Amino acid sequence: MKSKKILIITYYWPPAGGPGVQRWLKFAKYLPDLGWKPIIYTPENPSYPLLDESLMKDVPKDLEIVRTKIWEPYQLAEKLNKSNKKFKAGQFDVGQNQSWKSKLSIWVRGNFFIPDARVFWVKPSTEFLEKYLKENNIETIVTTGPPHSMHLIGLNLKKKLPNLKWVADFRDPWTEISYYKHLKLTNRSDKKHRFLESEVFKNADITLATSYTDAENFRKHGANAFCITNGFDESDARHHEQSEAIFSNASSKFTLSYIGVLEQLRNPENLWKALDDLVKTHLDFAENFSLKFVGRIDDKILQTLEDSSLKNHILNLGYLSHDKAVEEMAKTSLLLITNFPNETSKGIIPGKIFEYLATGKQIISFGPKDADVARILTETKAGKHFSYEDSEKIKSFILEKFELWKAGNLKDNSENIEQFSRKNLSEQLAKIL
CATH class of the missing domain: 3.40.50.2000 (Glycogen Phosphorylase B;)
Structure with a gap:
């Protein structure tokens, strides 16, 4: 039986550390035995908060990995305030622990980079992948976020290629994540976040959640949602x-x-x-x-x-x-x-x-x-x-x-x-x- 190709668009990939990378690393490991040939699309020069070289051993030797360059403003943000490096790991100073620099950085992050600071990869990735998908006869893609900018790549590709099957995988929610309310959003920015999230839910053929409650909430917002939790590898x-x-x-x-x-x-x-x-x-x-x-x-x-x-x-x-x-x-x-x-x-x-x-x-x-x-x-x-x-x-x-x-x-x-x-x-x- 010939395997079907599936392109996985992910920001996190080994040697990135932390739990975010492991979900699709493990799927890529087991999907080939189930009739699917995964191809990874990931940044060539990402800015990871954690590195874990030990995860490299789980990358299948014959796995095709496509990389393109990304520009993201985290290096500039870290020069403004060293604590900004926490953003990359979804961390924030809160309450009395917030300095004026932290408050300014959070406001800029929430209102200028929607949905996140990886948004500058969306347009070049869309242009590159539209051509790549056609040339390689790939009919199914996965976008996994956060960063939720990955879903905007999927949204753009779905609009350009209506027959493309698109799976939007939410490892964490978008506007329902706890730190969302700490982003100091203007009304206009909040509406833009929610509009983009809604567009993803409406246009993705399948939305995956990592919890039962998230899947239920996504369905309430119009998504064709299923729950596949994370797990452990024997x-x-x-x-x-x-x-x-x-x-x-x-x-x-x-x-x-x-x-x-x-x-x-x-x-x-x-x-x-x-x-x-x-x-x-x-x-x-x-x-x-x-x-x-x-x-x-x-x-x-x-x-x-x-x-x-x-x-x-x-x-x-x-x-x-x-x-x-x-x-x-x-x-x-x-x-x-x-x-x-x-x-x-x-x-x-x-x-x-x-x-x-x-x-x-x-x-x-x-x-x-x-x-x-x-x-x-x-x-x-x-x-x-x-x-x-x-x-x-x-x-x-x-x-x-x-x-x-x-x-x-x-x-x-x-x-x-x-x-x-x-x-x-x-x-x-x-x-x-």
């Missing part, structure tokens, strides 16, 4: 059933670990307070507790923790390669995941939860009530979800796990996680295509 997640040796290499401390980027908008202050109280009031807990960070933690969050009783319990390993980060997940007692606190973010499912699930470790989660993450944790019996208003319940949960750990009874366990394997998710995608 070949590199080191599943607890396959890697017993690594998992036995547990920490000598009762360790709560956060893996990934933690910005101010997802800062679980009530958790830090609960841990601070436990360290002050439970001598046994204080002697055996460790708070481990792997990844980029906002400087201001870190400073707050170091000014508290948790100071001597922090192990900050910084950014590690994906492989090393997975190993650190295994060497822990509890895994922490956080989401934006507002109701509109209940559909966000951070990608790392699936790799967390693959370890079999228990998970403590923070975010809005009735979040999709809570649904997954309930279905898999993998942990507990809390709102940012909870306090005493958090302490009870942590103490319960601590007592089990102390008695040697904190077992690895999770159920029904096979549905989230990258291979199974790729099969879902192939059916939709």
